[in-house]
Amino acid sequence: MTQAQPSATPEFRRVAQRLRDDVTGGVYAPGQRLPAAAELAERLGTNRSVTERAVRLAAAEGLLTTRKGSGAFVARILKRIPRRAAALLGVPEGSEADGTREAVEAELRDMGLASRYFPTMSTERAPQDLAGLLGVKRSGKNVLVWETRVFAVPIGAQPTDPGTPVELIRTYLPLDIAAGTTLEQTDVTPLDIRGRLAELGHRPTEFTETIEVRPPLDDEAQFLGLDTDNRVVQLTHSTTAGDRTVEISVSVFPAHLWSFSYRWTAS
Incomplete structure (x- = not known):
């Protein structure tokens, strides 16, 4: 006992x-x-x-x-940020799965907050657990990776306000699809990627999301300002066009800052 x-x-x-x-x-x-x-x-x-x-x-x-x-x-943000996802069906061409990110932007505005995105791009070797899903070889640089650090700041905050880090996104795109396209342009944001895939002939036909709760990795804890007692929510979002997965986004959220809800309409 x-x-x-x-x-x-x-x-x-x-x-x-x-x-x-x-x-x-x-x-x-x-x-x-x-x-x-x-x-x-x-x-x-x-x-x-x-x-x-x-x-x-x-x-x-x-x-x-x-x-x-x-x-x-x-903490500068004491209320949870709602992430409300409707059914992952009936998606208009070029849109995200359900307009979730646009909905999050609206939720932030209701909380008096605005988001700031700081993306960086690199060409890397796909993580072992994602290479097969993306249909790329497991050797050499084979994916375009967009890492986006997302901050929330009060609406009207000065540009020097560091804000609160609220999300870390790593988006993986097969290099044979993304190389030499608008997906490599420096103005890409998480809001743009699926629309640009559609413009390139890879219109999303299916989306899947997997959620797990885990301790943060060292780099995640450092960016998100977490200690070893905190937890993060990892949301892995896959986009399929036809019979191929064309994009995987791994988003990491501080568990105490976010709530997740899903809604489906009965057929």
Whole structure:
């Protein structure tokens, strides 16, 4: 029989909930630095050890971000971003599976936020688990990869505002399809890729999505500002044209920032 951990004591639960309530209730503003541990402990009516554990828990839940040597800060986004996907059927030519990304943009606007995309392009060897799906050889550089870092900023924010990292997207395109086409142009965004595939004669006919929850990889944790107690949602989206998979996008989201819902219409 395992013993309860100290962090599960009534005192810890009380302090952790008080800290959650203070953060979500507006006692501390988004982006504000929390008081130092000793002062915060006094405000919470407890000792420093319990306070520090409560701060770590709140950080794991995504309510706070911690910076070594700088303290703890309230997360700039406290509400979940909805990603609502309708049935992956009846897709107009050149569109995304269901207009999901456009819908996310609308959800962000409703939250007073706007997205900023920072894409980079490279030619690489396809990951082993994707090479067969994309129908490419497993040797040499065989895919065009767009890596896009997505930030959310308050609407009207200054260009220097770093915003909050909310998504990391890696899109893989078979090189025999993408090389020498508009898919290699520097102005491509995740909103454009499937439309450009359609223009090149690869009109999407089927979409699949797979979702898993896992710990972040080191580079993902660094970009998304996560610690080892956080989790990410990995969404793998495949686009098929005819009998071939022509695009695979692997999106990584901080689990505490997003909610996912799907809707289908009965036939």
